[in-house]
Amino acid sequence: MLELKSITKHEREQAQVKDITLSLAPGKLHILLGPTLSGKTTLMRLMAGLDRPTSGEIVMNGQAMTGVPVRKRNVAMVYQQFVNYPSLSVFENIASPLRVRRVANREIKQKVEGAADVLGIKEFLHRRPSELSGGQQQRVALARALAKEASLVLLDEPLANLDYKLREELRTELPRIFKGNGAVIVYATSESAEAMLIGDSVTCLHEGRIASTGSARSLYDHPNSLVTAQIMSDPPLNTVRIKKKGAILEFDGDGRLHAGSHIETLADGPYEIGLRPHHLSIGAPASCGIDAVVATTEVTGSETIVHAEFMGMRWVSLLHGVHALNTGDRISLNPAPDKLFVFDETGALVVAPPGC
Amino acid sequence: MQKTHDHKALWLVAPALLLVAFTAVIPLMTVVNYSVQDTFGNNQFFWVGAEWYREILQSDRFHAAFLRQIAFSATVLAIEIPLGLAIALSMPKKGISVSVCLVLMALPLLIPWNVVGTIWQIFARVDIGLLGYTLNGLGVDYNYTQNVGAAWATLIIMDVWHWTSLVVLLCYAGLVAIPPVYYQAARIDGASRWAVFRYIELPKMSRVLLIAVLLRFMDSFMIYTEPFVVTGGGPGNATTFLSVDLVKMAIGQFDLGPAAALSVIYFLIVILVSWAFYTIMTREDFEPSGGVR
Structure with a gap:
């Protein structure tokens, strides 16, 4: 010992x-x-x-x-x-x-x-x-x-x-x-x-x-x-500072996210949320998610790592298989609402998504 | 492996070949040319074959100069290599003192050969030289113009003073290139300071040591300027090394044929000995294996 x-x-x-x-x-x-x-x-x-x-x-x-x-x-x-x-x-x-x-x-x-x-x-x-x-x-x-x-x-x-x-x-x-x-x-x-x-x-x-x-x-x-959470996440964890208002999480630049059921019960106020890249999916532009622009794409074969930008913020998405995306393509980012980690302003965990 | 055969490569090598031809091969060949002929002036030459070579190789004068040369190189190597290694090992590895040490070490290397000779010639003089005067004042019978031992000692100390720094710089470069983890691993193994030197530093420095030995051998074996300036080959013939002898023969006596033959022999000796050093030191089992203690 x-x-x-x-x-x-x-x-x-x-x-x-x-x-x-x-x-x-x-x-x-x-x-x-x-x-x-x-x-x-x-x-x-x-x-x-x-x-x-x-x-x-x-x-x-x-x-x-x-x-x-x-x-x-x-x-x-x-x-x-x-x-x-x-x-x-x-x-x-x-x-x-x-x-x-x-x-x-x-x-x-x-x-x-x-x-x-x-x-x-x-x-x-x-x-x-x-x-x-x-x-x-x-x-x-x-x-x-x-x-x-x-x-x-x-x-x-x-x-x-x-x-x-x-x-x-x-x-x-x-x-x-x-x-x-x-x-x-x-x-x-x-x-x-x-x-x-x-x-x-x-x-x-x-x-x-x-x-x-x-x-x-x-x-x-x-x-x-x-x-x-950041040390344990590879590719890097997506983080964003948000303001919780009911079931809606607002962040800078008119961004909004839907809160999962594990978050809804929390008191309204400022939080920082974390989302693992494989829980961030990508859709066609102007669908319900966050409108972003592709910065770089890394294709490993079985996986594709997409780095996208929204209002100066970097988002990383890990997808299965090969996805043909070019720099500058407009996409929609769809975070899984029930996979969000919530941290308070000091960085301590408030709530983890159930059963990840 | 597949090899490409293409004459284009010749054109790429041609400039280097031309340069080498003009700077080395052609001058060497003129010397070879002289060494197999005799002349009585008037630009008339007679073929003598290997006569001059036979004469040189059988002459006592050559044997004596050769032995002196070997003795000088051996002594100089035996002092400069261990001394240089020891200084390199004791030099600091970081901080401002590194640059101070390096500059101090590099100073003697920046001085031209004949100036080094002149410095020591004056420094060691009995009548006005600091060294010579002091030694005699202390009761030491020191006079490099009369005493064979003194002449040798002066030349050897001068060469050590001039060239040990080269060995130091080479060894130091080899030493600082060793990653710190090696020392750390040795500490964890519990290896002694000697074991660290013997099994980490020495093997890691073997390449630069080879270069140091080769450079120092070739240079000391061809030494001319310093003995010429300091002792002029004397007293008697005591410091008449091969190169000094060669110049005496070629310019003093104007024996062009024998001098040319001696040049070729000299050249072959340097190449042979360098090659011998190289093969011995790069042999796989040069480092005998044993255990760490």
């Missing part, structure tokens, strides 16, 4: 973290989710002991770890870049933390081969990292972390530099690989999809603070704040 007690770190060159309190259970995969500069890496460096927090305490299995230097901790870390010792063979790379600990040769051989086996790089053990592909190099780095049998495994966007196919492949393997030996696993990522796919628990970071913690599903369905 790794516990962080109101950790703060002031940094000039890196993102800061402020007042972080977390407890991470062993054998589970914990996701740190947030955009760049949200403090994920800074927090991991503190967990590893590479840096000392400005204030706060780090406790591992009941033992205070705050001032303990890295080499006395049992930590493994894998980075976005593929970091291996260039002049050493794959075998020696995986063995390196064990050699430092003066583990007996026979045991090293057994552990290295075991780790290499799990990661499917057994046939490359005699090669050098430079003779391997990017995905294989990252597997070597992961095998090194695994062979070390650390009690804390830190994975800092380990899949970000891999191509799509390899990323999917390794992503499904990762939890299985590390969960076995009862370590606390922390995985930083900026992709909410990754958090949804592999995370046992998710911590959303925003500007160095914890925005929310919980299971990925609960954070997705019931984000406690606008920030969490």
